[in-house]
Amino acid sequence: MDGRRGIRWGLRSLDHHFRTYGFAEGSRLLLLRFAKSASGTTYRRWRRPQFSDYPPGTASFYTSYEDLLLSHRELWPRSLRPSLEMLNELRSEFRSLQRIVDERHATRKLSHPQPFDVKGISSLLIYALVRIRKPETVVETGVANGMSSFFILHALRSNGSGKLYSIDISSDVGVLLDDDERAAWELRVLSGRFGVADFARALADLPPLDMFLHDSDHSYVWQKMECEQASLRMAPDGLVLSDDMDWSLGFIDYCRAANLKLAASIAPPTMFGIALPPSRRAAVDPVAGHRFPTLIASARSSGGHLS
Ligand SMILES: C[S@@+](CC[C@H](N)C(=O)[O-])C[C@H]1O[C@@H](n2cnc3c(N)ncnc32)[C@H](O)[C@@H]1O
Secondary structure, three states, rough: HHHHHHHHHHHHHHHHHHHHHHHHHHHHHHHHHHHHHHOOOOHHHHHOOHHHHOOOOEEEEEEOOHHHHHHHHHHOOOOOOOHHHHHHHHHEEEOHHHHHHHHHHOOOOOOHHHHHHOOHHHHHHHHHHHHHHHOOOOEEEOOOOOHHHHHHHHHHHHHOOOOEEEEEEEOOOOOOOOOOOOHHEEEEOOOOOOOOHHHHHHOOOOOOOOEEOOOOOHHHHHHHHHHHHOOOEEEEEEEEEOOOOOHOHHHHHHHHHOOOOOOEEOOEHHHHHEEOOOOOOOOOOOOOOOOOHHHHHHHHHHOOOOO
C-alpha cells in the first residue's frame, strides 16, 4: 500500500470505528487492533479467539437456539422435560416483547450507540434461559440502553418472582426501561477506579447468584475476572453466561480454569457463550456448597480475590 492510499485507508477506518462504536469504544478497538497486529500471536490477552483455541471436546457451537437448548439437558431443571413446543412458546413471548422494545428503541433518545445492544438470538437465549430456569437472583454487567435488562426483567415478571441486579460504570443507562419494569431492578454503579475490589464489593451483599451475565468490558482481564468473581458467589446450580464471548479469550480461559465445558451460539456479528453446569452427578464442593472447586481453591489461597 503506497503512502496516500495508506492514509486514506487509515482515515476511513477511524471514521468507521468512531461512527459505529462512538469515540471511547472506537478508540479502544483501534488500539486493540493495532496491538494485535504489532504483537502477532504473542499476547493471548489481546487476541480474539480462533476455533483452534477451543480444546477438542470442550465446546459445542450452534446457530439455532432450539438446537442449543435441546442438546444440553443440564441447562434444564430436573423437573422439566426439554421440548420443542415449549421453546416455540418462549419464542413467541419473546417476539411480542421484541415489538415493544423495538418501538421504544425507535422513539427514545438512546444513551448508547445501537451496536452496544445485545442482538436477537442472544436476547432470545437470555430470555428463554430465565424463563426455563426461573432464577431468583440474576446479575448482569453492562446495561447501555437496557436491551438485555428489558428481556431479563420481563422473563422474571412472567416467572412471578426474581430480581435483576445490573452493574455498570455509568448511571446514565437503561433508557429502554419503563418505571414499572424498574420495580424488580437495582442498578449498581461501580465507583472510583473500578478494579477487582470494586467489582467484588458490588457482589458482596447479594444472595447467591442463580444467573450471571457478562456484557460489559470484553477485554481479556475484565471478562475473565468478572466471571471468576461471579463464580465465587454462585448458587449451587447457577449459570454463567457471556455475550460477545469471542471478543477476547477471557471467557474461554475462565471455563478452562473452572473445568467447565461451554456451549456457544454463533450469530454474526456476535457469539454468545454459556458455561455449562457440570453433569448432575459431578461432585459439589462440600464446604462452599457450590460447584467451582478449582476456582474456590485458588481464591482461598489468594485470600479471597482472584486476579
Ligand atoms: C455492550 S454494552 C451493554 C449492552 C447491554 N447489555 C444491552 O443488551 O443493551 C456495554 C456496557 O458496559 C458498560 N461498561 C463498560 N466497562 C464496564 C466495566 N468495567 N464494568 C461494568 N460496566 C462496564 C458500559 O457503560 C456499557 O453500558
